[in-house]
Amino acid sequence: MITYRSATSADATQVQCLLEEIMQDHGVVPPSPDRLSATIAAILVSPAHMFLVAEEEGLLVGMCALIFSQSTWTASQACELQDVIVTRSRRLSDIGRGLLATAEQIARSRGCGRMFLLAESWNLDAHVFYRRYGLSEKTCLYFERALP
Numbered sequence: 586m587i588t589y590r591s592a593t594s595a596d597a598t599q600v601q602c603l604l605e606e607i608m609q610d611h612g613v614v615p616p617s618p619d620r621l622s623a624t625i626a627a628i629l630v631s632p633a634h635m636f637l638v639a640e641e642e643g644l645l646v647g648m649c650a651l652i653f654s655q656s657t658w659t660a661s662q663a664c665e666l667q668d669v670i671v672t673r674s675r676r677l678s679d680i681g682r683g684l685l686a687t688a689e690q691i692a693r694s695r696g697c698g699r700m701f702l703l704a705e706s707w708n709l710d711a712h713v714f715y716r717r718y719g720l721s722e723k724t725c726l727y728f729e730r731a732l733p
Contacts (some may be wrong), residue, residue, distance in 0.1 A: 589687040592636035599645040607670040647671040659698030666702040
């Protein structure tokens with residue numbers, strides 16, 4: 586049975602492993618273990634950021650990060666999902682759907698007027714999954730600048 590819950594400090598090592606897995610799947614070199622560990626610790630105590638985990642028999646088999654901010658577009662809270670991952674051995678199960686449904690419940694309970702996420706343009710399997718869940722696709726360009 587899968588349990589969906591907020592991560593605690595006891596989950597930090599498994600959360601880090603899941604994050605490293607998704608970064609490797611996306612061809613991204615993870616930050617140093619110490620930096621990633623410190624980031625996870627900061628998120629675990631932040632009122633505006635949380636990890637939602639999917640646990641099965643003591644093991645984390647999926648997770649996503651929720652970031653809460655104020656939206657001028659809806660004049661309410663907004664929830665951004667990041668790092669939606671189901672571990673390789675459990676993909677194509679309903680764990681991802683459960684993560685999104687639980688994230689949506691949390692966002693609604695916090696008064697969010699919208700929930701959104703970004704997906705890489707090449708990640709077509711994720712696009713299909715998000716559309717099936719009922720997320721609307723928006724077309725925009727994403728711009729960023731690395732600040733080393």
